[in-house]
Amino acid sequence: MTESGLRERKKARTRQAIRDAAVELFLTRGYHVTTISDIAERAEISDRTFFSYFPSKESVLFADLEPAFNRLEELLEAPARTAGALETMRSWLGGDLLAENSSPELDALIDDLLAADARPVEAKGLEFMARIQDTLTRAIAKDLDCADTDAMPAIVASAAIAALYRATRHADGTLIRSDEFTLAQFDRALDFIRGGLGGIAGQHSNSIDPRP
Template identity: 40%
Template sequence: MAQDAPGLRERKKRQTREAIVREALRLFAERGFDATTVADIAEAADIAPRTFFGYFPSKEAVVFHDFEEYFGSLATRLAARPASQTAFDTLRAWIAALLDEGRLDDPEERMRHELVHTTPALQAQDRANLARFEALLADAVADDLDVPRGSLRAHLVAAAAAAALDALGRHDGAREQRSPDESLALMDEALVFLQGGMDALRRHPPA
């Protein structure tokens, strides 16, 4: 029961998708997001404009084409974590794994950041993505804390965690880069904050 041979159809779809992403990102880098039309992308990827929307629901979605993959990988880890592992542990391990693979600091990631930074429409999408991470974490944290899903403290924690996640992507300020160690230290700083906040809540009126 290895993977069934992908089949021509699937292969072609993958190729088309890759072509769209490749050409779209190239055009975005060259002319900017707003100055690139879906028609431009379609032409460069050698498909009909109408076909584009069979692959992506919007122009913005291409920029975040691998979001579902990232999201899914964290979701899987969270769902599969043993009872001994907190959501934070899982989050930290996930980040560490991504850093290890260099996934957070490749050229595409940098360009995405640049694009988002300069395009309001993409900022909106980016925030929406972050919100999905936040919701995912909120549920996991709620389970950890044995509080109902959707409760305030779970949201507080998740929001701060999401902010840390967001901060990892920000390369603003002095230096261009950040070493994996520095990134992980940033994450740890966030976790100290979260843990401290949760401890304080536990000490105080029991809600």
């Protein structure tokens, strides 16, 4: 293995050690009382090294989701993408996001923090959604082949992001623990969005999301 390859493996191990130490402390001591210094000490690194990998505690909390969201951006921005943006998002939800191996305990912790109105945690979650919404808007605009001034791609992307969020939660706001039910919820929302798009299809030269 090359020297650069060894460096990358060492970085990956350090990042994982930080993540594992943080999650253990979050679940045993509590999220709010755990400090970055606590995490660094448990991972046997310095505080400075922690910040070389993560900008905040919230970033560690959502570390398991980062690869999945990066993957969606790659899929939507792929030059050779043939599926519509919404269908690409649907495939990603079933094949990437729900396949992430975050622990049920960590999922429950995030859910509890969001329910308790933990603002930094909520802000980090919204940051992920904003990233995806921007990427999805560009992908939809490409599918529609519409003018830069057309608001429709942003409107559709907003609806899809709202559907993604709501598909993971029950009506009372608690997290859904069934992947099958989440997908069914999202599919219902996509059918609704597609129905609306059918009404404007004649205004654009391309179909936004042809059904497979």
